[in-house]
Structures are given as C-alpha cells and as structure tokens.
Amino acid sequence: MQEKLKAYFDLKEQQKKVESELEKLRHELIRIFPEPIESDIGEYRLKIAIQERREYDDQAVYNRMKDDALWKLMSKVDPAKISGLIKLDVIKEEMLAGTYEIKKIPYVQVKKR
Numbered sequence: 001m002q003e004k005l006k007a008y009f010d011l012k013e014q015q016k017k018v019e020s021e022l023e024k025l026r027h028e029l030i031r032i033f034p035e036p037i038e039s040d041i042g043e044y045r046l047k048i049a050i051q052e053r054r055e056y057d058d059q060a061v062y063n064r065m066k067d068d069a070l071w072k073l074m075s076k077v078d079p080a081k082i083s084g085l086i087k088l089d090v091i092k093e094e095m096l097a098g099t100y101e102i103k104k105i106p107y108v109q110v111k112k113r
Helices: 002-032 058-064 068-074 079-087
Strands: 037-041 044-056 100-112
Touching: 002 044, 002 100, 044 058, 044 079
Parallel strands: none
Antiparallel strands: 037 044, 044 100
C-alpha cells in the first residue's frame, strides 16, 4: 500500500510541475500573440481565441432576486446555475443587467497537424 501512496504522491507532484510549466508557456504565448490568431507554425497549429466569462457580484444578484426561493436555489452566485436558470426561462437576462462584468479570457490551443 505504501508503494501506491508513494506513486500517487509522486504523480501529484509531477502534475503540479507540469501545470505550472503549461501556465508559464500559456502566458508567454499570449504575450507574443496578444490578439486572437490561428496559425500553422512548423508541424503545429496554434489557435488563440477570446472567451467571455461573466463574473457576478453576489450582493447585486441577491438584490435583483424578487423571490428568496430563487436565491436559495443558487445559495451563492454560480455562473453555470444562472445560465441554466436563464435557459429554462426561470429568470430573465435583463433582470441581471449590471450585476456582472465580462472578463475576456484568452484560450490557447496547440495541436499537432
């Protein structure tokens, strides 16, 4: 059992190092290519796209909820739950105007051609 625990621990440590290195490379690619791009470079295809993510203000959303039961469904602001409630037509998107800001997050994808 100790070998399994050691293997698990070692793999988690490797995972941390790999994720850290990937994050450094991601930031460097975004620094070099600050705008969205699709390009073939050697045998690789680079794609950098911008994703929009809403970051909600808990208090502002709570103040807009006319029904406490709706707030209890969320318990805290969760963009996925809010999106689901909008799609189900439980709440209207207009009701949330001014309760969030849109963050533009660069998405990096590298594939081998």
